[in-house]
Amino acid sequence: MPSVLWFRRDLRRHDNPALLAALDAARTDGDGEVLPLFVLDNALWTPSGDPRRAWLVRSLHALDSSLGSALVVRHGDPAVVVPEVAKALGARTVHIAADFGPYGVRRDASVAEALAADGRELATTGSPYAVAPGRVRKGDGTPYRVYTPFYRAWAAHGWRRPAADPDAWPEWVRRTHGPLHSQGIPAEPGLGGMALPEAGEDAARARWETFRADSLASYGDLRDRADLAATSGLSVHLKWGEIHPRTLLAELGDAAGHEVFRKELAWREFYADVLHQAPASARTWLDERFAGMEHDHGSTADDRFEAWTRGETGFPFVDAGMRQLLAEGWVHNRVRMVVASFLVKDLHLEWQRGARWFMTNLRDADLASNQHGWQWVAGSGTDAAPYFRIFNPVAQGQRFDPDGDYVRRYVPELRGIEGGAVHEPWKAPLLAPDYPAPIVDHREEREESLRRYAALKR
Numbered sequence: 001m002p003s004v005l006w007f008r009r010d011l012r013r014h015d016n017p018a019l020l021a022a023l024d025a026a027r028t029d030g031d032g033e034v035l036p037l038f039v040l041d042n043a044l045w046t047p048s049g050d051p052r053r054a055w056l057v058r059s060l061h062a063l064d065s066s067l068g069s070a071l072v073v074r075h076g077d078p079a080v081v082v083p084e085v086a087k088a089l090g091a092r093t094v095h096i097a098a099d100f101g102p103y104g105v106r107r108d109a110s111v112a113e114a115l116a117a118d119g120r121e122l123a124t125t126g127s128p129y130a131v132a133p134g135r136v137r138k139g140d141g142t143p144y145r146v147y148t149p150f151y152r153a154w155a156a157h158g159w160r161r162p163a164a165d166p167d168a169w170p171e172w173v174r175r176t177h178g179p180l181h182s183q184g185i186p187a188e189p190g191l192g193g194m195a196l197p198e199a200g201e202d203a204a205r206a207r208w209e210t211f212r213a214d215s216l217a218s219y220g221d222l223r224d225r226a227d228l229a230a231t232s233g234l235s236v237h238l239k240w241g242e243i244h245p246r247t248l249l250a251e252l253g254d255a256a257g258h259e260v261f262r263k264e265l266a267w268r269e270f271y272a273d274v275l276h277q278a279p280a281s282a283r284t285w286l287d288e289r290f291a292g293m294e295h296d297h298g299s300t301a302d303d304r305f306e307a308w309t310r311g312e313t314g315f316p317f318v319d320a321g322m323r324q325l326l327a328e329g330w331v332h333n334r335v336r337m338v339v340a341s342f343l344v345k346d347l348h349l350e351w352q353r354g355a356r357w358f359m360t361n362l363r364d365a366d367l368a369s370n371q372h373g374w375q376w377v378a379g380s381g382t383d384a385a386p387y388f389r390i391f392n393p394v395a396q397g398q399r400f401d402p403d404g405d406y407v408r409r410y411v412p413e414l415r416g417i418e419g420g421a422v423h424e425p426w427k428a429p430l431l432a433p434d435y436p437a438p439i440v441d442h443r444e445e446r447e448e449s450l451r452r453y454a455a456l457k458r
């Protein structure tokens with residue numbers, strides 16, 4: 001009896017335990033064939049931004065071609081589509097890797113229920129994480145709220161070795177679908193000139209190998225430098241499961257750069273864990289006291305938000321980051337922190353507003369990492385930066401883009417200013433006549449933020 005492998009955020013063939021489980025089940029039950037399925041679910045597709053949709057489309061093409069064009073794509077509600085496919089195929093089990101996001105958990109519960117009503121089973125093997133969310137707990141059984149002890153417990157817990165490749169490739173792929181014809185991978189949305197790197201499992205592997213050879217050793221020293229290509233660029237591949245973190249962890253050693261990289265992967269795992277334990281934190285302040293913080297609303301707040309989205313705040317490092325987002329659908333981590341801090345602490349806007357803009361425009365948009373990255377900066381999240389530590393957008397630029405190359409790359413109006421002087425264009429107005437003046441006074445807004453924070457504490 002064939003089985004179904006329902007791909008979701010695990011768009012790869014290698015190191016895929018759910019695939020092995022599907023194959024095992026199919027062999028135990030009979031002919032050993034597995035139908036690879038992807039369900040285009042409007043609940044996820046419609047609210048996604050175009051960079052995320054475009055990446056998914058490209059990744060599905062890559063997966064389909066690695067499966068010999070056998071991927072069946074069906075459109076609709078998974079709680080209807082998945083049982084329909086299983087029934088038409090005569091499959092007893094549908095195999096998945098667990099999804100721990102708030103929507104994924106609800107969706108999988110309804111799919112499991114619908115399958116069970118028809119005498120079939122949703123079988124879960126593995127997850128997009130090295131250690132599944134919920135598994136690492138404090139001694140008293142409660143979840144960690146602070147990263148460093150989480151990291152220690154996570155590292156001590158450990159993870160499995162990468163899964164073996166399925167043997168007898170590709171004979172096990174089900175090719176005769178009968179009524180289950182693929183409805184096709186959707187057309188790619190227009191990206192208005194945004195350039196995306198290559199999607200898919202092979203591209204992910206190649207990216208990892210290049211990073212490992214060229215940058216991993218110096219990662220600990222250089223990863224904060226916005227002007228250098230010193231980070232892995234793997235976030236989008238991890239987001240879609242084109243490569244599994246276990247594959248990366250298995251190839252890390254004990255050198256300093258390796259350890260720092262392992263810790264960064266653990267942030268992704270930590271935030272997934274936190275969101276799983278507190279699903280409402282995708283929308284509201286994890287530290288509920290911050291709901292009482294005074295935020296700005298109205299037309300001036302809206303104008304400032306618009307200037308931030310366009311990269312026209314008059315602060316070069318902030319503007320370069322916001323324009324990198326529009327040009328590439330990706331922003332360097334240090335710059336994400338600075339632009340987020342600027343929105344919350346210089347413009348006094350709710351973090352949710354900025355987080356929504358990121359979710360729409362990031363190619364690596366991931367609910368757990370994004371919402372909790374924002375909450376960390378806003379001071380309302382886990383292990384948060386203390387609220388009173390407010391990034392100075394000019395000093396951050398001078399420190400992490402010392403020669404100004406990052407700013408000039410994304411802000412052409414500033415290309416007339418050489419070196420690090422580009423971070424203070426108001427000192428050379430004749431060299432950048434088309435660049436806007438700062439929309440706020442950082443020193444004043446910093447004081448205002450601290451005043452609001454003191455009021456909240458009272």
Ligand SMILES: Cc1cc2nc3c(=O)[nH]c(=O)nc-3n(C[C@H](O)[C@H](O)[C@H](O)COP(=O)(O)OP(=O)(O)OC[C@H]3O[C@@H](n4cnc5c(N)ncnc54)[C@H](O)[C@@H]3O)c2cc1C
Pocket residue numbers: 223231232233234235236238239264265266267268269271331332333334336337340358362364365366367369370371373374377
């Ligand atoms: C406000 C804000 C929003 C963010 N939104 C997202 C998001 O939507 N999706 C996303 O994947 N990351 C997000 N991050 C985390 C981080 O900025 C990106 O993961 C990183 O910049 C991706 O580039 P990279 O792959 O080259 O990272 P590397 O430096 O090469 O890091 C390796 C991997 O570790 C993980 N990682 C590193 N830093 C973090 C972190 N702080 N939190 C969680 N995981 C981390 C990522 O999976 C990353 O690919 C956000 C951070 C902030 C401050």
